[in-house]
Amino acid sequence: MRPRIHDDDRLAIGLDIGGTKIAAGVADAGGRVVERVPAVPCPSDQAAILKAVSVLVEELHARNPGTVAVGVGAAGLVHWPEGRIRTAPNTAYRDLPLRRLLQEATGLPALVDNDANAACWAEYRKGNSASYMAFITVGTGVGGGLVLADRLFRGRTGIAMEFGHTIVDPHGAERCGCGVVGCLEPLASGRALGRYGGAAAAAEPGGTLATLAGGPGRVTGETVSAAARAGDPAARAQLERLGHWLGIGIATLVNLFDVELVVVGGGVAEAGELLLAPTRASFARYVTAAAHRELPAIEPARLGPEAGWIGAALLALDQDEPAPGREHREGPGGGA
Amino acid sequence: MRPRIHDDDRLAIGLDIGGTKIAAGVADAGGRVVERVPAVPCPSDQAAILKAVSVLVEELHARNPGTVAVGVGAAGLVHWPEGRIRTAPNTAYRDLPLRRLLQEATGLPALVDNDANAACWAEYRKGNSASYMAFITVGTGVGGGLVLADRLFRGRTGIAMEFGHTIVDPHGAERCGCGVVGCLEPLASGRALGRYGGAAAAAEPGGTLATLAGGPGRVTGETVSAAARAGDPAARAQLERLGHWLGIGIATLVNLFDVELVVVGGGVAEAGELLLAPTRASFARYVTAAAHRELPAIEPARLGPEAGWIGAALLALDQDEPAPGREHREGPGGGA
Structure with missing residues (x-):
């Protein structure tokens, strides 16, 4: 009953925006790490967070032109599927339409989800x-x-x-x-x-x-x-x-x-x-x-502190699938 | 995004087996009550419960030959989709494979679910x-x-x-x-x-x-x-x-x-x-x-104490659908 998940060589940039730092890297659709960058401190105002995220994405995209999507896991309440961060303790953002901003800045399809959701997906896929x-x-x-x-x-x-x-x-x-x-x-x-x-x-x-x-x-x-x-x-x-x-x-x-x-x-x-x-x-x-x-x-958990950004990258690629979970959803019985 | 639900004239027998009484009736796929019988006290031993249920189903089936399914909502932990009642406070049954027994007794497809699930489904469909x-x-x-x-x-x-x-x-x-x-x-x-x-x-x-x-x-x-x-x-x-x-x-x-x-x-x-x-x-x-x-x-809730047996009947008919919720599941995005 598992959904069909493609373990191919498409790449996605993943980011994990936490209360204190931003972790990022590039992973393929099999969840293999292609590149990771050292975590940077998370700035305390919204404009600076956006700037830091943009710089990270731009650098990673330039070095990995095969990138087809961007995924973000962010602390706080994240409105789905709009990827709007409504509020988050310990961070500066308030009602930030991060998904739209990222798509505009990068031209890539973006996904923004809660950080624990992203880590959960990494654990489900790889742990x-x-x-x-x-x-x-x-x-x-x-x-x-x-x-x-x-x-x-x-x-x-x-x-x-x-x-x-x-x-x-x-x-x-x-x-x-x-x-x-x-x-x-x-x-x-x-x-x-x-x-x-x-x-x-x-x-x-x-x-x-x-x-x-x-x-x-x-x-x-x-x-x-x-x-x-x-x-x-x-x-x-x-x-x-x-x-x-x-x-x-x-x-x-x-x-x-x-x-x-x-x-x-x-x-x-x-x-x-x-x-x-x-x-x-x-x-x-x-x-x-x-x-x-x-x-x-x-x-x-089998995965460590990188689960957040890897899971965000995987979610972005799985979203990009024509039908992640399609086999399951098409089955006539069972399910949630 | 609502699943396609047929509001047709197929009939199902519904039963609600609670701690103190058994309610039953016949409803159509639109949730309209075709027949209801007075609730009977729920016996205190398992064989007597089965007997009471069989008599009710037999009578209702005889008077409503168009019946195509039987649905039961039962108090307690009910194993899905086997319809096995594992345990229930205040009742006699223990690990009772009610779905199988009902199918064997009636020759009709049967569904056995938790009583609150059945009432929930009635409220969702009709309330x-x-x-x-x-x-x-x-x-x-x-x-x-x-x-x-x-x-x-x-x-x-x-x-x-x-x-x-x-x-x-x-x-x-x-x-x-x-x-x-x-x-x-x-x-x-x-x-x-x-x-x-x-x-x-x-x-x-x-x-x-x-x-x-x-x-x-x-x-x-x-x-x-x-x-x-x-x-x-x-x-x-x-x-x-x-x-x-x-x-x-x-x-x-x-x-x-x-x-x-x-x-x-x-x-x-x-x-x-x-x-x-x-x-x-x-x-x-x-x-x-x-x-x-x-x-x-x-x-x-808009529905009253009959929600249990009506919901059980509706679940039995919706189960009988080739694909209840199929439209929803086939959609490429969103969902649970």
């Missing part, structure tokens, strides 16, 4: 893959993408699968960057891990966490992961706390979407089993009717 | 309708169905959209019938309303609620709704409490599925605006990026 899969990214924030019946699911307007905004603790104390109290993100992100770690270090100022960070006030998610890998019980307890919340969010996700695979990526997921084992335990505790169903696997 | 819509039923329990890109969404194995098991209060006090602590159902169902009302009546033994029920211990969801309609502030506060939780669940649903319409049905929804107004307020408070998106409408 851990299933016909019904959720991709979750745990970094500074928490995001996600979904493949249903072998197609990227975007909802009606492109803003589906705002996984970090699953409401899991509405009467809790943490306010999300989006303004709502109760979202998963402030409980299960890298930033949350830093906060948990800071509190643990303050409670034990001579402990591994505080020492490693150079003071309780300087603990970050990375410090916690490093201390956990070094075997520090206090640091491991914080990853368990993160996994507790992540498992709750995944339980809701599986109860609603009935996927067969959940892939966890992003910087915090590099902690591996130290995060995944408590996540699985929490998931099994909270998913409904666990005894009456096959539980989906919760596995680490 | 409040949108290409991306969620249907929520608030009765004894809380259930739901989803239409994405004009197709009923069932997930990989048929058990998607277990909306009552959205985890909204994992550190709370209420244990769900499924065994998990944190599910929406024990906080937003008719049973929860009865519990809330009972506590309110106990706090005010001479109040409207207690009087109407004939004692604080005898308050049910229905009593609370009746007292609220009569203007009792204590009863209205309980519907507001239900709406608070329902809005939280809907916020997660909309954050994940990006639907344009949420339809609320089921017995408790007959309270109308007394429930829907607080639900909308809570939803607007908890949905992410409310200022940057068009908020979906939250509206009452």
Whole structure:
């Protein structure tokens, strides 16, 4: 039932516009990296972002004249299929019609999607893959993408699968960057891990966490992961706390979407089993009717931080197909 | 983009097997009721359920020889497309291959789906309708169905959209019938309303609620709704409490599925605006990026308690189509 995906030598430029940096490169339709450029810092005003993106695209296009499309994965709410970025925390753009601007500037067909959607598509195409899969990214924030019946699911307007905004603790104390109290993100992100770690270090100022960070006030998610890998019980307890919340969010996700695979990526997921084992335990505790169903696997992402721009390039090429997923859609039965 | 749906005179038998009763009738492909029979109590053992279903189908088939299919909506987890009922709270069946048994007994093509899916499809076809819509039923329990890109969404194995098991209060006090602590159902169902009302009546033994029920211990969801309609502030506060939780669940649903319409049905929804107004307020408070998106409408269901069996009949006829949704699936772009 997999859609027919052409693994040919057409090229696309891919970009990943995040809160802090822009990653870019050129990939072919098989997802092979043809060229990558060093990530550049993401400017803080909209005109400068556009300028940086244009320069990157122009350079990559000049060096790779076989390029037939441009794909962008961008943090924030991205209106589909217009590729208009409506809003994004930590970035300057507001209601930016990036797809149109890119097409005008380059003369190439462009695709602009959410960054987690792009990374999800890369993982589906080149990494851990299933016909019904959720991709979750745990970094500074928490995001996600979904493949249903072998197609990227975007909802009606492109803003589906705002996984970090699953409401899991509405009467809790943490306010999300989006303004709502109760979202998963402030409980299960890298930033949350830093906060948990800071509190643990303050409670034990001579402990591994505080020492490693150079003071309780300087603990970050990375410090916690490093201390956990070094075997520090206090640091491991914080990853368990993160996994507790992540498992709750995944339980809701599986109860609603009935996927067969959940892939966890992003910087915090590099902690591996130290995060995944408590996540699985929490998931099994909270998913409904666990005894009456096959539980989906919760596995680490195979692709690393390049998944965003590679996935954006692949989406741009798959969009360019006369009919990505056509075989599937033409089938008379089953499907989403 | 709507799938082509034939509004013709083919007939199907529809059944709705709930926890307490079985409703049945015959409808045509336009969803028009051709015959309905009085609901019968649902027996408490599996053999008796099968017997009751067989008798109903046989009688309806005999009186309506033009019947070409049988559709069943059943409470519980229903494996799709096998139509095997894996488990259901409050009913006797366990791993019952109902679709196969019905086909063998009747010689007609049969379809067995979750009861909320069937009601959702009836609402989509004949009631409040949108290409991306969620249907929520608030009765004894809380259930739901989803239409994405004009197709009923069932997930990989048929058990998607277990909306009552959205985890909204994992550190709370209420244990769900499924065994998990944190599910929406024990906080937003008719049973929860009865519990809330009972506590309110106990706090005010001479109040409207207690009087109407004939004692604080005898308050049910229905009593609370009746007292609220009569203007009792204590009863209205309980519907507001239900709406608070329902809005939280809907916020997660909309954050994940990006639907344009949420339809609320089921017995408790007959309270109308007394429930829907607080639900909308809570939803607007908890949905992410409310200022940057068009908020979906939250509206009452147009169809009543017959939606289950009518939707099951319609699903059976739409399944019988060579390609329900084919036009949509053949389109080159968009979609789920």
